[in-house]
Amino acid sequence: DSGVTQTPKHLITATGQRVTLRCSPRSGDLSVYWYQQSLDQGLQFLIQYYNGEERAKGNILERFSAQQFPDLHSELNLSSLELGDSALYFCASSPTLAGGRETQYFGPGTRLLVL
Amino acid sequence: QQQVKQSPQSLIVQKGGISIINCAYENTAFDYFPWYQQFPGKGPALLIAIRPDVSEKKEGRFTISFNKSAKQFSLHIMDSQPGDSATYFCAAGSGATNKLIFGTGTLLAVQP
Numbered sequence: 483d484s485g486v487t488q489t490p491k492h493l494i495t496a497t498g499q500r501v502t503l504r505c506s507p508r509s510g511d512l513s514v515y516w517y518q519q520s521l522d523q524g525l526q527f528l529i530q531y532y533n534g535e536e537r538a539k540g541n542i543l544e545r546f547s548a549q550q551f552p553d554l555h556s557e558l559n560l561s562s563l564e565l566g567d568s569a570l571y572f573c574a575s576s577p578t579l580a581g582g583r584e585t586q587y588f589g590p591g592t593r594l595l596v597l
Numbered sequence: 598q599q600q601v602k603q604s605p606q607s608l609i610v611q612k613g614g615i616s617i618i619n620c621a622y623e624n625t626a627f628d629y630f631p632w633y634q635q636f637p638g639k640g641p642a643l644l645i646a647i648r649p650d651v652s653e654k655k656e657g658r659f660t661i662s663f664n665k666s667a668k669q670f671s672l673h674i675m676d677s678q679p680g681d682s683a684t685y686f687c688a689a690g691s692g693a694t695n696k697l698i699f700g701t702g703t704l705l706a707v708q709p
Contacts, residue, residue, distance in 0.1 A: 484640065515696070524701040525641070525686060538695040572640050582690030582697060583629045588640030 485509065486589035488573050494595045500561040503592045507554055507575030513537070514556040515581055516548055519591070520569040531556055532579045563596045570594075599624060601689050603700025610707050616674040618703045620687035623668065627689040631697070632661065632672050635684045644685070645672070677707045 485508035495501055507514050516528040518541075527540035531550035542548075545563075550556040560567060570593050574586040602621045610616045620630075631646035647654045647661040647670065654661045660673040674681055684704050688697040 484642065486640070513695075517699075525699040527696050527698070530695055532695075540696065574640075579695055580692050582694045583692050585631070585643045585646070586697060588633075588642065590638075590640050 484587040484589060486573060486575050486587050488571075488589035488592050490592060491590065492593050492595075494597065495563060496597055497563055497565060499563050499596075500559065501563065501594065503558040503560070503571055503573075503594075505556045505558070505573030505575075505589060507556070507573075508587050511575035511577050511587070512554065513576045513579060513581050514550055514554070515574040515576070515586060516542075516556070516558050517572040517574065517588075518569050519572060523569075525572070528558070530581055537579060538581070560594070565596050568594055568596045599698050601687060601698050601700045603687050603703060605703060606701070607704040608706070610677045610705065612677065612679060612707055612709050614677050614707075616677045616681070616705055616707070617671060618685055618687070618705070619669065619671045620689075620700050621667075621669045622689045622698075624689070624691075625668070626691045626693055627698075628692070629690045629697075630661070630663065630670050631688050631690075632659075633686045633688060633699075635686065635702075637683075641686055674705075677705075679707045679709050681705060682707050 528542040530538040633641035634644040635641040687700040690697040
């Protein structure tokens with residue numbers, strides 16, 4: 483158990499809808515990262531938040547947004563969903579800002595299916 | 598330049614054999630190279646990591662070999678066991694980017 487929690491575990495929704503994925507980092511970790519994992523794209527970095535502020539951005543679509551709250555939990559909002567958004571979404575956390583140089587601890591993921 | 602290329606895509610090894618997975622990168626600014634292991638239904642977990650000041654790091658049956666001049670690194674799993682069957686991801690990162698760039702993954706199956 484990494485100490486990172488994600489809810490919900492599974493999510494089934496329809497095209498055009500909006501969903502929110504939630505992540506609680508390990509106790510003491512200040513950085514949260516969101517990744518999308520699909521069969522053909524592997525593990526793609528979406529965005530990083532550190533202590534409430536956005537610090538790094540990857541291949542995140544404009545329809546997607548995230549935020550980190552004062553208690554350090556984070557939410558990833560996906561809107562105007564398309565079939566191609568079906569994937570596993572992982573949250574990871576690390577102690578500091580330096581996610582490119584330290585262990586990232588991954589949650590169990592949320593499996594999103596868009597019908 | 599931000600890509601990390603990983604091969605093979607899948608690998609079948611007999612129990613007791615050696616599993617070898619290779620990765621290559623372009624960005625010379627990368628200075629942290631971890632390997633993550635992912636079992637079905639679980640999130641990736643750090644297996645072993647290396648920094649470019651050493652050419653090899655060993656932890657139990659797992660060894661990372663690093664070739665800075667060739668910009669390549671590899672994971673060797675000695676005495677492979679059925680319990681090692683998982684997907685393995687290499688990654689690269691640096692302090693300048695705050696993020697890890699992951700390879701596309703290798704699905705390893707160790708046959709008993």
